[in-house]
Each structure stands twice: as C-alpha cells, then as structure tokens.
Amino acid sequence: MSWTQPLGELRVEIMAAEKRELDGLRSIVKEKIHDATAAAEAGLSADTRFTLAYDAARTLALIVVASAQPNTFAARRASESASYHREHSRGDESSGR
16 A cells, blocks of 8 residues: 555645653553453453453554654544545546546
8 A cells, every 4th residue: 555645635644643642542551451460360351351451552553653753644634535525526527427
C-alpha cells in the first residue's frame, strides 16, 4: 500500500504524536498489565489474562507507530472528507458514469 495517493488527495495528513496522547497510551499499558497480574492472582482464566496482556501489547505497538515521525497519518476531518467526495462524485455524474 502506498500513501502517495491519499496524501496527494488530502484525505490523510502527516501528524506528529502529542506527548499527551503518548502519555495516555502509556497509562493504558500500565493499567492492562496491572489488570493481567491481578487476574492471574485472582485465578481468572487464561483467556482473560491473555486478552488483557494482548491489549497492553497492542497499545505498545500503537505507541511505536505514533512515535515514528513522520510516518504517522491521521484522517482528515469527516466534513472535509465529505466535501472531497461530493466534489469528485459531481465529476463522475457529469461524465455519465
């Protein structure tokens, strides 16, 4: 997959992760690891412990992606996207498609 076309069409933009966002993600990781440990101590199922640990690992992966500037992309606001699609669909209608 290439980001060239969505970037060129302004459907996505390159964004740097904010410290507040990364701090929030780190707190989720800490909470999930704590919950997984508590689940193990409480004798909860392996499936429950796995799910909690998996959520922590997935969130860590998100931190890595969000920190990899300038490769973090964010979708433009829905209203901008809707405007984009309206403008381009008018062209399709006028061309007889």
